[in-house]
Amino acid sequence: MSTASPDLVLSTAPFVREGATTPRIMAEVLGAALLVTLAACWNFGIGALLTVASATAGAAGTEWLFSRSETPSRLRDYSALTTGVLLGLTLPPSMPLWMAFVGGAAGIGIGKLIWGGLGQNLFNPALVGRAFLQAAFPTAITTWSPPVEPGGIFSLPKSLLAAPFSSAAVDAVSTATPLGLAKFESQIAAIGPLFIGNISGSLGETSAALLLLCGIWLGARRIFDWRLPVSTLLSVAVLSGILHYLSPESTPPPLFMLFSGGLFFGAVFMVTDPVTTPTTPRGAWLFGIGVGVLVVLIRLYGGLPEGVMYAILLMNAVTPHLNRLTQRRPFGV
Amino acid sequence: MSAAPALASRSRTFRGGVHPHEQKESTHALPIERMPFVSEYVLPLSQHIGAPSRAVVEVGEKVQRGQMIAAPAGFVSVALHAPVTGRVTAIGLRLHPNGRMMPSIVIATDPLDSQRVPEAQPVDPARLTAKEMVALVQNGGLVGLGGAAFPSHVKFQVPEGRQMQSAVINGCECEPYLTCDHRLMVERPETVVRGAEIIMAQIGAERGYIGIEDNKPDALAALRAVAPASIEVVSLKVKYPQGAEKLLIDAIFRKEVPAGGLPLDIAILVNSVATTAALADLVDRGIPLIERIVTVTGPAIARPRNLMVPLGTPLSAVIEHCGGLLPGAHQVVLGGPMMGMAQKSLEVPTIKGASGILCLDRKSAVPLREYACIRCGRCLEACPMRLNPTRLAHLARAEWVDELEAHQLMNCFECASCSFVCPSRIPLVQWLRMGKAMLRNRKESS
Numbered sequence: 001m002s003t004a005s006p007d008l009v010l011s012t013a014p015f016v017r018e019g020a021t022t023p024r025i026m027a028e029v030l031g032a033a034l035l036v037t038l039a040a041c042w043n044f045g046i047g048a049l050l051t052v053a054s055a056t057a058g059a060a061g062t063e064w065l066f067s068r069s070e071t072p073s074r075l076r077d078y079s080a081l082t083t084g085v086l087l088g089l090t091l092p093p094s095m096p097l098w099m100a101f102v103g104g105a106a107g108i109g110i111g112k113l114i115w116g117g118l119g120q121n122l123f124n125p126a127l128v129g130r131a132f133l134q135a136a137f138p139t140a141i142t143t144w145s146p147p148v149e150p151g152g153i154f155s156l157p158k159s160l161l162a163a164p165f166s167s168a169a170v171d172a173v174s175t176a177t178p179l180g181l182a183k184f185e186s187q188i189a190a191i192g193p194l195f196i197g198n199i200s201g202s203l204g205e206t207s208a209a210l211l212l213l214c215g216i217w218l219g220a221r222r223i224f225d226w227r228l229p230v231s232t233l234l235s236v237a238v239l240s241g242i243l244h245y246l247s248p249e250s251t252p253p254p255l256f257m258l259f260s261g262g263l264f265f266g267a268v269f270m271v272t273d274p275v276t277t278p279t280t281p282r283g284a285w286l287f288g289i290g291v292g293v294l295v296v297l298i299r300l301y302g303g304l305p306e307g308v309m310y311a312i313l314l315m316n317a318v319t320p321h322l323n324r325l326t327q328r329r330p331f332g333v
Numbered sequence: 334m335s336a337a338p339a340l341a342s343r344s345r346t347f348r349g350g351v352h353p354h355e356q357k358e359s360t361h362a363l364p365i366e367r368m369p370f371v372s373e374y375v376l377p378l379s380q381h382i383g384a385p386s387r388a389v390v391e392v393g394e395k396v397q398r399g400q401m402i403a404a405p406a407g408f409v410s411v412a413l414h415a416p417v418t419g420r421v422t423a424i425g426l427r428l429h430p431n432g433r434m435m436p437s438i439v440i441a442t443d444p445l446d447s448q449r450v451p452e453a454q455p456v457d458p459a460r461l462t463a464k465e466m467v468a469l470v471q472n473g474g475l476v477g478l479g480g481a482a483f484p485s486h487v488k489f490q491v492p493e494g495r496q497m498q499s500a501v502i503n504g505c506e507c508e509p510y511l512t513c514d515h516r517l518m519v520e521r522p523e524t525v526v527r528g529a530e531i532i533m534a535q536i537g538a539e540r541g542y543i544g545i546e547d548n549k550p551d552a553l554a555a556l557r558a559v560a561p562a563s564i565e566v567v568s569l570k571v572k573y574p575q576g577a578e579k580l581l582i583d584a585i586f587r588k589e590v591p592a593g594g595l596p597l598d599i600a601i602l603v604n605s606v607a608t609t610a611a612l613a614d615l616v617d618r619g620i621p622l623i624e625r626i627v628t629v630t631g632p633a634i635a636r637p638r639n640l641m642v643p644l645g646t647p648l649s650a651v652i653e654h655c656g657g658l659l660p661g662a663h664q665v666v667l668g669g670p671m672m673g674m675a676q677k678s679l680e681v682p683t684i685k686g687a688s689g690i691l692c693l694d695r696k697s698a699v700p701l702r703e704y705a706c707i708r709c710g711r712c713l714e715a716c717p718m719r720l721n722p723t724r725l726a727h728l729a730r731a732e733w734v735d736e737l738e739a740h741q742l743m744n745c746f747e748c749a750s751c752s753f754v755c756p757s758r759i760p761l762v763q764w765l766r767m768g769k770a771m772l773r774n775r776k777e778s779s
Contacts, residue, residue: 008665010677011701012763014749015670015693016353016509022704022757077704119705225710279710279723330741331579331718332592 020222025274026078028223032214033085033269039210040203044093045148047156048203054097055129056084058104066113079118083107086269087126089204090262090309091133094145094157098164099137106132123316124276127309134309144200146175175200179261183305188252194259205265208258215268224272227281231288232267232295233258239296251300263295266308276316283319283326290315344547346570347580349717351750353509353573353671355548359637360512360630365520367641368627368654370442374416374645375427375682376402377437381476382483383409388438394421395443399450399623402438405471411484412474413438414621416643418446430667430674430681437682440645453619458531463491466535473615474622474685478607479503479576480668482686485608489535491597497536498600501585502529502609504545504552505569505576508669511689513626514606516639518545518552521610522559528609529564531616536602539563543606544581546571573671574748578603580717592744607688627683629655631692633662642683648690649679663698666691671749704757712751712761718744722751722761729768734775737768745769 040048063080067073075081084104091100107129115121133141145157177200178189193199197207205211219226240257257263271277271291278287291311298307379385386403396402396415403413419442429435442448458466470486477483491497502525506514518525529541541564545553548571557566567585569575579590582601590596596603604612607626614620623644630637635656642651648665652658658665666673667687683690712722720741728736742765751761 008675008677008679009663009698010675011664011698012760012766013666013668013670013672013674014753014762015664015666015673015675015691015698016753017758018351018353018754018756020754020756022707025707025709025756079707117705119707274707274709277708279708279713279721281710281714284710327721328713328719330592330720330744331583332589332594332744333741 023077025223026082028218028221029269030078030082030085032218033082033089033204035214036089036204036210036265037085039197039207040089041153043147043197043206044145044203045153045155045157047093047160050097050156050160051091051093051095051100051203052085052088054100055088055091055104056081058101059084059087059108059125059129060104062105062108062113067117074117077118080108080112083112083125083129086204087129089265089269090126090130090202092141092144092202094143094159095137095140096162097160098162099133099140102136103129103133119275121275122319123313124270124273127270127313130309131313143174144177144180146200147198147206177201177261177305178256179299179305182252182256182260183299188256189260191255191259194256202262202265204269205262208264211264211268215264218268218272224274225277225281225284227284228271228277228288229267231285232271232291233263235289235292236263236295239293243296243300257296257299261299261306262308266291266312270308270312276319278319278322278326280323280326280328282328283322286322286326287315287319290318344568344570345584346572346575347583347717349715349719349750350572350574350580351715351753352571353753355571356509356630357512357515357548360628360639361515361549363512363516363637363639365513365516365626365639365641368643368646368651370417370448370643371646371650372442372444373422373647374419374440374442374643375437375647376413376416376440376645377427377429377435377682377684378403378413379429379435380413380482380644380685381411382481383407383411385436386410386413388424390421390438392421392424395419396421396440397451398446398448399453399621401472401621402440409484409487411476411486412472412621414474414623415440416623416645417442417448419443428678428681430676430684430687432674432677450620450623453621455617455619458534458616463535470612470615472621475608475611475615476622476685477605478611478625478685478688479605480672480686480688482684485604485612488597488602488604489532491536495597496600497538497597497602499540499542499586499602500529500532500536500538501578501581501596501601501603502532502541502543502606503576503578503581503603504543504549504556504606505581506549507546507571507573507575508671508689509573510630510691511628511669512630513628513639513688515549515552517610517626518549518606519555522555524610524613525556525606526559526561526564527617528611528613530561531612532602532604532609533563538602540565542567542585544569544585546575573750574717577717577746577748579746592741622685625683625685625687627651627687628689629692630689631694632697633659633692633694635659644685645682647680647682648676651683651690652679652692658692659694661694662692663695664693666693671753672747701758703759706757706759709756711754711756715750715754717748717750718746720745722765723759725768726759726761726764729764729771732771734771737772742768743772
């Protein structure tokens, strides 16, 4: 026959694929997180960028160190970078940079690599990093500096550049977060600033409005399972609504619970980590509800003013069980 | 006011599944053309599920177009017929599209013959007993033309004591790129309906249903114009794999075929529109299965077409007739892009199950870089059988056969929706195929 077969390639079906790839998914989350980083710079000054960069350097450096021999580099899947940036955004402004670096290294090292790398870890690596810092540097991670004055974007808090293991004095100007005020002083902040974000808190958590936009964007592009953040926020709103209705004096209103602290940040960037959350649709609902209930319980009845980190880590721990519990009935069975 | 009828005519579908790009624009409006005869045809004795046919001609023998050249070898087996008038030049091993050397009959075309089918004997189905009808279909070489090539007569033999209720005709054509069923429905709707009536009479079903995805409004209209009251033309949502028979039944009747069972178990029989039309041609015109409609398409073919191709025509000749492969051609797939088979050589013949010849270029081919599973759960949402593909792939990798069975692996019909959505490009369906092979091996050895 005249048609000489060209070098045809053999492979198995399917021969078409959907567009999203794992690096692409990570990159889109990373992009949204960088947007939040920009907002943090506007709110807390250029130091926010340095904190995020340090945490990312710690995370990416650790990933690189333990996968040097692999080509192409594992950094190419963007997951370690994403972990680093997200960790950085959960830290308070003016936390010494070297601590942020250590947090990034701990997050990737203890949170991901020892489990077997991407996809194998039980706990959210960024939150493992943060939990490590909470245990190691309890003062530094609960010292909140207020948003910078207009024009003060380029001023750096002194404590940021403290040398490792020096007992550097924490910045003189410190303040309480809205959740701290609510817990210890029974003061409820106005909802408007909470939503817009010109308040004190961790770098990435202050603007519920921006986080909502990021969440809608990522959810609409099907980067994450929308059920996870929606069930988390819904369960916080419903449970705190009921409690507020029962005793309006002693519990804050649901809108305050929704927009304060790390809830929106956790709902958009942490609860949505595919690796550490259930794969089944019903499991996703249960996971979100569990996180919401734990957040409310810790905030209202626990010793800490904020509970998003522990709520998510605790639910991470039961994720395999949720997957097993929520297996679907196969077709025709 | 108009809300009620809109609701009533809303397209139905199943749960799960995926939405690949349809890619049907380049051929869905092209009328079926006839592929010219070539000088040589290769007819593998195994073009269907079941025992290979048994050759009943000898080397050197002259054969007529439409003459039986191989007989069924058992009940789950069908006859094979000469696609041209000519001479048998060889009976031996030839390359099959499945990648193996398979026993085949080679026929050299008689260049002087007009290639008209000798007047075969049309039959009146009303005068045949059900048993005679089954034999007619088996000797007519009819198999499911949707791709699986399961012998049709086996399905037409209703076990004693069973009362069938519905005959479903599958016009979904949910595979991307393919348009051969679409063209058949638009150009020969009467034949499809006639075949449906023959099936209904044969199995004793009172109702017929023709399911068509709503991206083919012209096919829906053409069939609605000729369908009698006993046959309902059902509009279905465009979704892959809508054409899988269990999902088609689920969409039309909201009923699930039991796992491990057949549509027969809930008194339903499904056949594709192509098989149904071939049945009408066999009964009314006496023409056995000697040719089929093939969609030749894809970004790497010069002139995409819908062709009526005699069985046994080499892919190279069909591709040449369509202007040849374009520079940069990377893969040639027999069938659709979701479930078809890639070919290394174009010297393989067109077989009964070949619905398409898909020519892909480098750009449309799938990159092979694989990443770790991030447990995103997309494969679970895509799986129409509601299995857990990523878990099953994991178990298959570990060769944990008991667990594979416990996780209902045998319900997988390899639609490849899981591989299609996987962002880490894990060849999930390939692992599932291997897992199924492990289960089969264990069954055979025990």
